[in-house]
Amino acid sequence: MENKRTDCEAINIDIVEKVRPKMPEMNLLYELSDFFKVMGDGTRIQLLWALEESEMCVGDLAVLLNMTKSAVSHQLKVLRVAKLVRAEKKGKNVYYSLNDHHVKLILEKALEHVCE
C-alpha cells in the first residue's frame, strides 16, 4: 500500500502512533500547500494587495508594479486558476478583482506574524 522510503526505526512509537491519525489526508495536504505556494510570490502578493484596494485592469497593474503587461498577465492567470481573483472584460480592458474573502484575513494574520 504505502511504499517504504524511510531509513530508520521509530524511537517513540507511542508518539508516532498518537500523532498519525491526526495527520491530514494527502488530498487536503496538497490543496493547503498549493494555496500557500500561490501566495508565496512577491508579485502575486502585490497584485492581491492592490486588488484589495480597487479593481484594476492589467495595464494599470503593470504600471503600478512597474512590470510588463505580459508578466502581470501570467501571474494573474495563476491567481485566476487558484480562484483568488476574477476577470471581467469591459471594452478593450480586462478588470480584475478579488474573488475570495479569506485572502484578506490570511494576509492580515500573516502580517501580524512577520511584524512581531
Added chain:
Amino acid sequence: MENKRTDCEAINIDIVEKVRPKMPEMNLLYELSDFFKVMGDGTRIQLLWALEESEMCVGDLAVLLNMTKSAVSHQLKVLRVAKLVRAEKKGKNVYYSLNDHHVKLILEKALEHVCE
C-alpha cells in the same frame, strides 16, 4: 531611483495613484512572500501539523512522514531558519516543537479557505 520596466501607459491614472500609497514597502513584501514560501511545501506543512500535536524528534518525524532522516532534517532547517520551529537536544535525539502561535491560526484560516 526606480528603474523602469513597464511597457505601457496607465489607463486610469487616478486609480493607480490612489492605490500606490497603500502598497506595502518592499521590505515587508519580501517578508510576507518568504513566509508563504516556507508554508508552500507539502513536507513542511506536514511537519508543522505533526508538531502541533506533539514535540517530536527527527527520526520519529521521518517514520511518520515516511521519508529519510536527511530529507526531514533539511526541511526542519528551513522551518528553523524561518523561526517557525525550535530544536532542543535531549541525549542522542533532537526534539523539535512549534515556535510560533500564529502558525496554527494561519493554518486554520487557510484550511477554511481550501475546504469551502
Added chain:
DNA sequence: TTGACAATTGAACAGTTGTTCAATTATAAT
C-alpha cells in the same frame, strides 16, 4: 477594412527548490 491598443499565450531561459547520496559530527553504551 485598416490601424492602434489591451491582453493573452507559448517557448525559452536562468534561477531556485526538494530529495538523494555519501560523508561527517556528536552522543551514548559496551
Added chain:
DNA sequence: ATTATAATTGAACAACTGTTCAATTGTCAA
C-alpha cells in the same frame, strides 16, 4: 577506545518557477 545510533551537512541532480520575448487574439476608432 570502540561501536552504534541520531542528526546534520554539502554536493549533485532533476523538477519547477518567473520573466522575457515574439507572436497572436480580440476590441475599438477612424
